[in-house]
Amino acid sequence: MATLKLQVKSRSGRDLLPDGLLLPSDATVEDLKARFAELKPRYYTARQRFTLPPREGSRSGEALADGKRLVADYGLADGSVLFFKDLGPQIGYATVFFWEYFGPLMVYPLFYMLPQIFYFGIKAPEKSLVQSLALAYWSFHYVKRLLETFFVHKFSKATMPIFNLFKNCAYYWGFAAFVAYFINHPLYTAPPVKRAAAALATAMLCQFANFRCHVILANLRPAGSGRGYVIPRGFLFNLITCPNYTAEILGWICFSIATQTAAAAIFTLVGAAQMAQWAAAKHRRLIKTFDGREGRDKYPRRWVMLPPFF
Missing domain, CATH: 3.10.20.90 (Phosphatidylinositol 3-kinase Catalytic Subunit; Chain A, domain 1)
Known part of the structure; x- marks a missing residue:
């Protein structure tokens, strides 16, 4: 040879x-x-x-x-x-995702269940229904992310730089403590229960929409198929390039409305800013890849992430 x-x-x-x-x-x-x-x-x-x-x-x-x-x-x-x-030194995507999602799942409930550790000198009253619903939604969200990591997501790359483990964990764990501190504070004033329940019910619909988007993306590249980029189609992908981010952001907006805290709103804004960067990069890549030339498909006209603004 x-x-x-x-x-x-x-x-x-x-x-x-x-x-x-x-x-x-x-x-x-x-x-x-x-x-x-x-x-x-x-x-x-x-x-x-x-x-x-x-x-x-x-x-x-x-x-x-x-x-x-x-x-x-x-x-x-x-x-x-x-x-x-x-x-540089690498670590598996699934490992990073596990630890960055496991942290918030453990950190947030500590503020709910053990207020005496975090709120010195302030007598903690009985938890309100809104605080309990917020904990339930938060926990559901991160359990969902962990299950998706191992049973839904198919990563285009096996590893990432090991530094990302510390950076991502600092972001997720730190924000979990920041949001939980204010929502579970003994002096927290809960908004009307009906408003909070309606907002969190809408947030749950966003989570199921997000899950549906992740399943569609996972099915674009069956394990071992060797397929490259494919134009996502169906469900919200017919209108938006990254509807999984759209549903994620709308879910956290609803969570912010339900809890009526600046901390949740800040968490939502920071996350949305990062997802907007990812979405814009993916949108550009898809337009460049599917340019309609030499027999290639042409990427259809779609919103990037948040219609009608972006």
Whole structure:
């Protein structure tokens, strides 16, 4: 079988393998990563990213995608140059999601059940029905997220930088304590029960809509199919690029109305701002990928996340 000898350089241009990297001519990107890991054991496959040399006028080259062949898909030849980037220590997506969601599920109830620990010198009255309903909704939301992590979501990448574990946990755990502190405070004044119940019932509908969106997204890429990007269709996807974010945000808006606290509103706004960035990036990617040229589908006109504003 014919072989392929590649030159691998760091982003600064330093040769990482002076003798080159030898592969079969039909090798895939996964074969490249596996062979590089054999030669450089420190860089296990999840830490690796290879890119082509940048084209004229570009600052960086195209990243090699798993599942593609080096010669047939990227036109590499004997002596071709690839650039390597160390992505740093990695951790599984599911592991990160578990810990970032498990935290709020544990932190919030502590303020509800053990007020004497957090509200020094203030006698805690009996919990109001609104506070109990808020705890029930919060717990349902994060139990749902945990179950989706293990039984619904299909991640396009297996790992992420390990720093994200600490960053994400700080965000979710910190906001859980922030929101719970004010909603469960002994001096908390609950809004009318009927209003809170109606708002939380609407929030539950948003959660089921969010779940339906996640199921649709998971079914776009069956396990082991190797399928790439597909235009999501059906349900709210016919109108919105990221309706899962839409339903998530509307659910937290309802939670903020139900609890009538600035802390919940701040949590909602910060989360919505982050989801807006993700949604905008996905919308741009889908428009670029499905441009209607050379037989490709054309991405339909849709709102990004929050019609009629965005």
